[in-house]
Amino acid sequence: MLLKNPLQSKLPNVGTTIFTKMSALAEEHKALNLAQGFPEFDCSPDLQALVDKYVRSGKNQYAPMPGALPLREAIAKKTFEGSGREYHPVTEITITSGATEALFVAISTVVHPGDEVIVFEPAYDSYVPAIELSGGIPVFVTLDPQYDSIDWEAVKARITGKTRAIIINTPHNPTGKVWAASDLQALATLAEEQDLIVISDEVYEYIVFDGRDHISAASVPSLAERSFVCGSFGKTFHTTGWKLGYCLAPGYLTAEFRKIHQFLVFSVVTPFQFAVAEYLNEPEHYLTLSAFYERKRDLFNEAIKGIGFVLKPSEGSFFQNVSYANLSEENDAALAERLTREVGVASIPVSAFYARKTDFKTLRFCFAKHDETLLKAAELLNRALW
Numbered sequence: 001m002l003l004k005n006p007l008q009s010k011l012p013n014v015g016t017t018i019f020t021k022m023s024a025l026a027e028e029h030k031a032l033n034l035a036q037g038f039p040e041f042d043c044s045p046d047l048q049a050l051v052d053k054y055v056r057s058g059k060n061q062y063a064p065m066p067g068a069l070p071l072r073e074a075i076a077k078k079t080f081e082g083s084g085r086e087y088h089p090v091t092e093i094t095i096t097s098g099a100t101e102a103l104f105v106a107i108s109t110v111v112h113p114g115d116e117v118i119v120f121e122p123a124y125d126s127y128v129p130a131i132e133l134s135g136g137i138p139v140f141v142t143l144d145p146q147y148d149s150i151d152w153e154a155v156k157a158r159i160t161g162k163t164r165a166i167i168i169n170t171p172h173n174p175t176g177k178v179w180a181a182s183d184l185q186a187l188a189t190l191a192e193e194q195d196l197i198v199i200s201d202e203v204y205e206y207i208v209f210d211g212r213d214h215i216s217a218a219s220v221p222s223l224a225e226r227s228f229v230c231g232s233f234g235k236t237f238h239t240t241g242w243k244l245g246y247c248l249a250p251g252y253l254t255a256e257f258r259k260i261h262q263f264l265v266f267s268v269v270t271p272f273q274f275a276v277a278e279y280l281n282e283p284e285h286y287l288t289l290s291a292f293y294e295r296k297r298d299l300f301n302e303a304i305k306g307i308g309f310v311l312k313p314s315e316g317s318f319f320q321n322v323s324y325a326n327l328s329e330e331n332d333a334a335l336a337e338r339l340t341r342e343v344g345v346a347s348i349p350v351s352a353f354y355a356r357k358t359d360f361k362t363l364r365f366c367f368a369k370h371d372e373t374l375l376k377a378a379e380l381l382n383r384a385l386w
């Protein structure tokens with residue numbers, strides 16, 4: 001070892017993520033990758049042409065620290081149309097390097113050493129490391145992946161004098177659950193009562209099924225007053241590689257958020273911001289996404305219905321969770337690996353989304369794939385020996 005005083009890990013429990021692991025395994029075994037959550041198809045040629053236009057017209061230097069103003073204005077407009085909340089583009093909207101940065105900065109803005117943060121699990125994997133890097137303590141409210149409703153009394157029971165914030169995610173990764181208006185209302189009451197700050201991860205805001213509405217934290221006035229709402233264009237425009245996201249928050253929260261954002265990245269990729277700003281002028285570009293994915297969900301579910309899985313209703317996002325408890329005793333991580341190696345279909349074991357890797361015998365399949373891929377995956381799964 002080179003160092004006399006060995007480097008102490010700030011994240012001793014963090015290793016390679018399950019997404020990297022399953023994608024590598026899928027690659028190695030030439031399996032269909034329904035594991036990692038990214039679209040198999042490309043973004044619109046019109047959007048590509050807009051990037052080209054702005055690169056060629058010289059939008060290639062630093063954007064303003066809070067983001068290109070036309071993009072902030074376009075986000076203000078779409079947010080007002082979707083939620084009724086007016087965010088001021090100058091003081092209340094910040095463009096970030098994906099929702100990941102928005103979430104990291106929001107958590108860093110709020111959490112001081114010793115603060116507790118309520119996290120619903122199963123949970124997206126970036127929340128806990130961000131809390132821990134700020135010296136905070138994640139306090140879990142554990143839900144079965146098949147959960148129907150939230151037990152708000154159980155949430156309340158986890159709150160102590162040290163609880164500072166609560167992180168929510170709707171539509172939800174991994175379960176596909178979409179929170180009802182009553183959940184947002186219950187959260188608003190609780191947050192007010194307990195003086196909590198809310199961090200709302202809404203990256204799948206435009207992917208909701210069966211006539212549901214996405215209810216944003218922005219749409220409940222008392223909640224919006226104490227919330228950071230984090231969004232991403234990666235999921236909405238099939239551009240996960242652009243890492244373009246945003247954070248909406250009232251001015252008093254945004255001012256502190258930007259102090260951290262400016263020293264983390266300063267600003268994010270300029271021509272893409274202008275391109276997305278122009279593309280947002282046409283609401284059809286994002287309002288058609290639910291129907292696009294609902295058809296894919298139905299195609300996949302129809303094709304796997306004979307296997308004997310119990311399908312969790314996928315109400316939004318691009319994930320389908322299946323319980324296989326009645327087919328196999330295997331734990332979910334072992335089964336996901338076996339299916340990748342032997343059957344040729346990669347998925348994510350939902351235990352990966354739990355702090356204690358609790359095994360609910362549930363796999364998550366991503367259906368943001370070409371129809372042929374979904375049908376082929378279903379055929380392979382149908383042929384598998386259970």
Ligand SMILES: Cc1ncc(COP(=O)(O)O)c(C=O)c1O
Nearest residue numbers: 098099100124173203232234245
């Ligand atoms: C729930 C959730 N939040 C945040 C992100 C990260 O979004 P971005 O790629 O914009 O950083 C993802 C990406 O998979 C996600 O599923």
